[in-house]
Amino acid sequence: MDRPGIGCGVVIFNERGQFLMGKRKSAHANGRYCLPGGWIEFGETINKAVQREAWEETGLKIHKLKLIGITENIFKEENKHSISVIMGACIQSGIPQVMEPDKCESWIWVNDWDHMPNPTFTDYKRFISAEKIKEYKTKYIFKNQKIK
Numbered sequence: 001m002d003r004p005g006i007g008c009g010v011v012i013f014n015e016r017g018q019f020l021m022g023k024r025k026s027a028h029a030n031g032r033y034c035l036p037g038g039w040i041e042f043g044e045t046i047n048k049a050v051q052r053e054a055w056e057e058t059g060l061k062i063h064k065l066k067l068i069g070i071t072e073n074i075f076k077e078e079n080k081h082s083i084s085v086i087m088g089a090c091i092q093s094g095i096p097q098v099m100e101p102d103k104c105e106s107w108i109w110v111n112d113w114d115h116m117p118n119p120t121f122t123d124y125k126r127f128i129s130a131e132k133i134k135e136y137k138t139k140y141i142f143k144n145q146k147i148k
Helices: 046-058 130-140
Strands: 005-013 019-024 037-039 061-075 080-093 104-110
Touching: 005 046, 005 061, 005 130, 019 046, 037 046, 046 061, 046 080, 061 130, 080 130
Parallel strands: 005 080
Antiparallel strands: 005 019, 005 037, 019 104, 061 080
């Protein structure tokens, strides 16, 4: 890869404030937990890419998209370099399903940003603070109630 690929990811929250992570099943990062996401297609907006990836991977329709971070991953041994825009979102409709069984083994709900399952695809906590996650949850899920 001569240049970094540009991707997107999404922290999809349910009504309880839990977020979705999938266990990868592919040659790249097999067995690692990751957020739903993928490559942004030419001419596609970030919001449309996030909504498309969420639908393709989980069967969920999402809304209330808000930028919460950017990740950068360099895998020298695989000659891969990516930069991903990470959005927060809420479920508009649907129940999480494994829509791409060749790429994802399962989806799980995670309670706490600081206690993700291991190993993860990237060090999400290095790029996105627990405070950013809390801000999103306060504004869009718990409507300005105090949360921990």
